[in-house]
Amino acid sequence: MAMHPLSDTDIGDIHSQLRELRTEHHDLDLVIAHLIDNPPPDELLIRRLKKRKLLLKDRIFLLEQMLVPDIPA
Incomplete structure (x- = not known):
């Protein structure tokens, strides 16, 4: 995959x-665990x-x- 180098x-x-x-991924972990643990x-x-x-x-x-x-081949 040839791409130009990324700038700073x-x-x-x-x-x-x-x-x-x-951060959003971690927050979703917490929300999912809370929903599962609180019937x-x-x-x-x-x-x-x-899914998100x-x-x-x-x-x-x-x-x-x-x-x-x-890395050049």
Whole structure:
């Protein structure tokens, strides 16, 4: 995958996005655990939150990969 090198501003923006996404991911963990532990759980809401959490995890992974420098083959 050939991409131009990231500028310091790009890297800072990615780190900022990662912090926000990781915080939201962690917050979703807490909300899901609370909903599960306090019956009756809202199964539809829990499924939606878990789906959002997975989407965040995927986005975090993609951003982290953007920070890995290209190594020539």
